[in-house]
Amino acid sequence: MTGVEIRQAVLEILERIAPDEDLSNLDDAIAFRDQMELDSMDFLDIVMELRKGYRVQIPEEDYHNLNSMQSTVEYLTPKLKDVPVAG
């Protein structure tokens, strides 16, 4: 997956977890938590959706990398470079 594809995948995960949020104006550089209502339960679901959809294991000590869209894509790019886009 490319960075663009990863961004799209994360966006779809966010839509599934938080369907009430308007993600059209999401700023990639700003923490998710500062622009949407995302609690720790939702946050863990991002990790679990990534595991479910892309078989990527994210250890707890790496969770801070998932703070914003930009940092998430940067963190996931090497991990997902050989993974095809999920259907």
Next chain:
Amino acid sequence: MHYDTVIIGAGMSGLSAGVRLAYFEKNVCILERHTTVGGLNSFYRLRKRNYDVGLHAVTNYAEPGSKGGPLSKLLRQLRMKWEDFDLRPQLHSSIAFPDCTLRFTNDFAYFLEQVAMAFPRQIDGFKRLVRTIADHDALNLDQRQTTSARHVVSEHISDPLLIDMLFCPLMFYGSATPHDMDFSQFVIMFKSIFHEGFGRPFDGIRLILKKLVRHFKALGGHLKLRAGVSEIVQRNGKANAVVLDDGTEITADNVLSSAGAAETMRLVDPSRPMIKPKAGDITFVESISVLDCEPASLGHNETIVFYNDADSFHYERPNEPVDLRSGIICSPNNFDYSRPLEDGRMRITALAEPDYWINLPEDEYQQRKMEWNDRIIESALKHVPDFRSHVVDTDVFSPRTIRRFTGHLNGCVYGAPEKFADGQTPVRNLYLCGTDQGFLGIVGAMLSGITIANRYLLK
């Protein structure tokens, strides 16, 4: 078949835990002794009419699309939509005590005004209490210490009438302990009833249950009805299988039980339970009247009336079969629907003495139910118009009914007095969810299943 997790009980908590596990591709099976799902919050059909058990109202109401509250958390976790629950808000409810009535709606500001009007000298203390409640983290699972809610409340409020009036609905809708409750439980109930309020699906609880079951099965989960668990098998201190009433053994890496703490430990070792949690004994009789008209046409518009006619409010196991001094009157018609329900309903619920109802011989049981039904209605008539000439059908449930359908010893409704917030038991890989884990109400029960599943079963 071997499962990652078997869940005992297809009530709100078991089904919600099941949805979470199935969604994240766990092999999961829910086992339910009865022919239908729901447990404490179920439904049935009698003489061609639909009835709800348990549910008067779903607490923790929130407007569709709102963020941050328990209901929105729950829907997110289950990947379900607001429409799936179809919650319609209450009209208005009240707490009716001798010479004093406090009304409330789903708008907390209105309740604040009511308290200020009826108790002008207590309002500052009440506001301090509200701030204390807002600052309290009631969902901290590792909080093992219990604090008396009456003690905390009396630090802010001095009028015993107001204290009793605040406790009355909160205890009726969720206290497993008599007289007093743990402050965390008080906070959960206070927020869910006064801050968030009541709602109900037009089709009653069956709508939510059916959506949950459909969702669970679509995700690949297995649900077995008429599959009561008679034993939880442990080897080397670790739960690893359950035995059904018919002798079938089902193996699993984890067992999640919503059967209750005492009830679950009995399944582990019926002869020598390792711990003996006390079973609760707070339970109710409910009189359900079907009317040939809407309660509103008789002048009754309130959704729920919590009443108490005694000098002080007694929440305890009564000495008589039913405590007629207090109760809850619920009219499922009085929610903000877009069309009227099929028939009028008045449900009146009062504290009951479990042993009396459980031990009555069958022939006498039916007769006593009807006698007490009449007495319960009569005592509630101080608070509602006389609807008796409009009754076209009656049903009554008692602690005996609750025991039969939930397996709770004593037919207790809110479970054991001691809660197990972290869901752990002395047996490894055996966890508790539901009533005895301690989150209350329908939304609470569902969050309980979700929370325990997230914490232990999704690794």
